[in-house]
Amino acid sequence: MTPPDDISLTRPQFIGARVVRREDPRLLTGAGNYVADIKRHGMVHIAFRRSDHAHALIKNIDTSAARAVPGVVAIYTGADIARLANPYQATSRMKNYQATYIPPIATEKVRYVGEAVVAVVAESRYVAEDALAHIVIDYEPLAVLVDPEESLKPGAPKLHDDLASNILAEREFSRGEVEDAFANAAETAGGRFHFTRTTPVTIEARASVAEYDRGARALTLHCTTQIPGIVRDKLSEVFDLPGPRIRVIAPDVGGGFGGKTSLYSEEIVVCAVARDLCKPVKWVSDRMEDLMTTGNAFDEIVDAEIAVAEDGTILGVKADVIGDIGAYSIYPWTAVIEPVQVVSFLPGPYRIENYSARVRAVATNKTLTGAYRGVGRPISVFVMDRLLDMVARKIGMDPAEIRRRNLVNDDEFPYKAASGLVWDKSAFQACLREAADGIGYEELRREQTAARADGRWVGIGVASYAELTGVGSRIAVAPGMPINTGTETCTIAIDSTGSVTASFGIASQGQGMETTLAQVVAEELGVKVDDVDIVLGDTSAVSHGTGTYASRGAVFGGGAGILAAKAVRDKIVRVAGHLLEAADEDIETGNGNVWVKGTDKSMSVRDLARALYSDMGRVPKEMRDEIDNLEATKVYDPFFGTTTSACHMCLIEIDPETYKVFIRRYIVVEDCGRVINPLIADGQAHGGVAQGIGVALMEEVIHDANGQVLTASLVDYVVPSAVEVPSMDVVHVDAELPNTIGGFRGLGEGGTIGAPACIANAISDALSPFGIEIMEIPATPERIFRLVEAAKG
């Protein structure tokens, strides 16, 4: 064997490398294992009869004709499920929060169109759907509330009779003297911003398969979930089953984006039915169900204003936010997560000393609001960055310049934002500078002037933002949420064949964590990437975990992986020191080998493992008693988390006759810490921006005055295709690394956080000759038409 020291080992070997993904061969060849692919002997299928009323009492349900349909196995109403599953609600320690019980199947009343009212279990989904039409339900309609401003009024009909009102949460933030700031301002700008309802639209709709082993009294749930640990822990309470007898597995999952981070009613129903019938039970959402029942997002009304001094320095910001959160407070995040994030992130990466904001989360007869990529931050950035552009226009200042003057500088970190969040450190100014350089900002302004002279409507957009990622136990992901989201566990084990398995409590929906975490673990241990198997998304694999959300995969998974790998490596070194007769500090690892520095004494990790586990007497008893095995479990708590920031810039053009928006150039410059795999990091930016483009230009969930969902197909809920998303440049700035283990920051949500603001600013810039400011998203051609007509007329 060639002495390893002769091999030029440059570190890092794998961190930062463009490693092609290990997931790809199976996904490319149709060998992925998605929940809808799962088949079990004797499996039965569920279809739900769903409410077509937005708010009504259920007077009677007659399932007799449905039961008679050949192939129907069983039928369950809300009362049936209530006997099989304990009730649950999403709690929060936040003041002024009202929790709602969420019946898995509606019992006395329905509160949104699409709410499940009956579950039909049959031999096939086809037959189950046939039976649905035979169910007769008598409803007594109640007044429907679809306008949150109506719903929050005192005296409005209550969605939940046991609550005091429809305002499920209320909170205020305040710092400094905002009214003084506005009184002394050289200029102010503001108005009512409306960010409308969105739904995540994963190409794989939600699905669950539950199996109950009658003998072992053990339940297994295969589920398209991002949060297997949270689901398992709650199912344990709902079904009075101890943890070890519930296993939640998220296999290959086709996208999540937050839409699969909630506990859904269907997950409880399949488990309840599986236990009741002792048969495997499958439910696969169809697209119509998905568009009506998967957690919605972004339905926020923000009245906001900014006050600046003559030189463009921000003096103060105030905001009043109404979050329309739908019919129930979703589990586990509560109805609070999005609206409160809108105000807590509103100050953004800017220096703002005077701030006041109020937020109310209001229940309406619509689909529940859950978490979707960016959560409240796309709205925060939309409002703050629109305010900046609006006031900049009033004082005749360039939008990039007003940001330069107000972005927190490097020497001000750690910076406590006006809402109380702390930015540890991040390259706010460098991102802005490099975005301007990257897109050729000065040249673009010149091109814009020339284009305008030609009658073309060209606009340039800028948006800067900051977010907290990898947030540890210091701050709950959702305010006052009692569930611990601040830690993750990694168990690394090397077995007697020398194989490395690293198990995590997080789950993957396409982020490539089987590859990135293998890179991190391999780097730290000193083995090859291909020799590390990553286990994700299985609650039986680690003692505790929650899942993937809030851009925490790299920080938590990477950090816990490094800690566990270090611990295992220490053991490897000790054993190697003995076997190679050297001091521990002279042992080096790399490429799956261990050796004594400066010598040719070496062995493979595989041989070392065999020596420890399988060969009699090679490692002394005393040493084995101390180290036990080549295994370690570590829990990582990043505590504060870390700031990720970016600047987006874009060039758009609007057809002056059709009002269609074309995105000509797009650049993202981000500080996302140490990049594990540039292929994957860039891919996350591309995907996030694409979703941001959808939100900015075309996606809107629409309910009519009766609460009917008008956007219940992909013809009506419009997501971007390859034609509507441009090619974009993604640049990672070279900046000081955060203090997280590994130096990682989260980056999954950033594209969606910055894009709506950037595009809205560009459209406003293009339409500025008309004095038009974009206040409502999506900025569809129809909306632009109305704004231009109003401006002309």
Added chain:
Amino acid sequence: MKPAPFEYVRATSVNEALAALAAGNGEAKLLAGGQSLVPMMNFRLVDAPVFVDINGIAELAGIEATANGGLRIGALTRHYTLETSDAVRTRFPVLHEAMKHVAHLAIRNRGTIGGSLSHADPAAELPAMAVLLNAMIVTVSSSGGREIAAEDFFLAPLTTALEPDEIVLAIDFPGLPPGAGWGFEEFAQRRGDFAVAGAAAVVVMDGDRVTEARISLMGVHDTPLRASAGEQALIAGGIDAAAAAARREVEPMNDLHGSADYRRHLVEALTRRVLRAAIEMAAR
């Protein structure tokens, strides 16, 4: 979203199809490409006890040249065949252009011209092309054969003059005068979507005088619409007058994809564009 149960008949000849429709007592439906019909079946918006699959009737597909530069296109001719047909491209370049906007390749591989016309979505391209090009729809039923002019074929959204037992056999497109210019513009939210509004024009000129004008509009009325007032205004007053007249002729819907006002606005803008393109081409 699984379809309801139905009985299935595979017809291998027109007579077999007619017999199956007759046996269905007015309740049987034809299944051709299925690209518009099957989604509705999956949503359970369309239901029938019997579906008669006519995809196997080979004689219903094909493109034949007819006198004076025309084409007879079999009802079962797939969109992709039209898209790539040299005969279509040379004789009816406006139809060739329209085909590029029809949905996506996978849809075009299966969808048929007979199916699209029978489905009669006012926002679809082929119905608008049929009225633009003065097509004759050739049918057969238990009462015999007939030809229906395109302008009489489309009655209301998703409603045609076809009887329940009537089958479209072919569509006759009479040839265009030599030197005719054309224009086609479709506005949709995304590539391949149904038109929010669309306009197509054919223009014949004598020197710099317009002698014949045809304007067809999609997505802005109950049916595809020949903007006859617009056509007359073009000859009498020019492009702007024609666009304004076309705008006044339509009664668009308000829906999720566009308001009536916005659609009227698009009619004027797109009509202007297609007329400009057609005139420029015809003048060469």
Added chain:
Amino acid sequence: MSAKISVAVTVNGTPHTADVEPRLLLADFLRENLDLTGTHVGCEHGICGACTILMNGDSVRSCLTFAVQADGAEIETVESLGDIDNLSQLQEAFREHHALQCGFCTPGMLMTVTDMLRKYPLATDDDIRDGLSGNLCRCTGYQNIVRAVRSAANKRDGK
């Protein structure tokens, strides 16, 4: 219960016969009856493209085709393109360029691209984007898919 119909279809080179309900969608026939779960169901109304397969060489939505309509046809699904240990050139291109993330839209994407590469010159990247517009992806933002297809088109053209 409607009368079952006999269907004889060749899938990835293997002949199959079955008696199926007329309403059974081809997508479900492939996934349930033949255990070929590589073809995915995303919308059941023809928009998302995840279910795209080749029927007699043409890309087709298997959610808009009944299994009985595939009688006598040659069907190719994603499983026919390559193996885990032996990816096709197109699959390699997707991997090289990180043209997939969750993988759910990928089989339909690959079958569409296979047809596109045979039928269209794809001279510009805009042409590629046009061709891909019938296959929705929510993860990748399409940019890397375009790159993968461009690289496949170049190989096709001997560039």
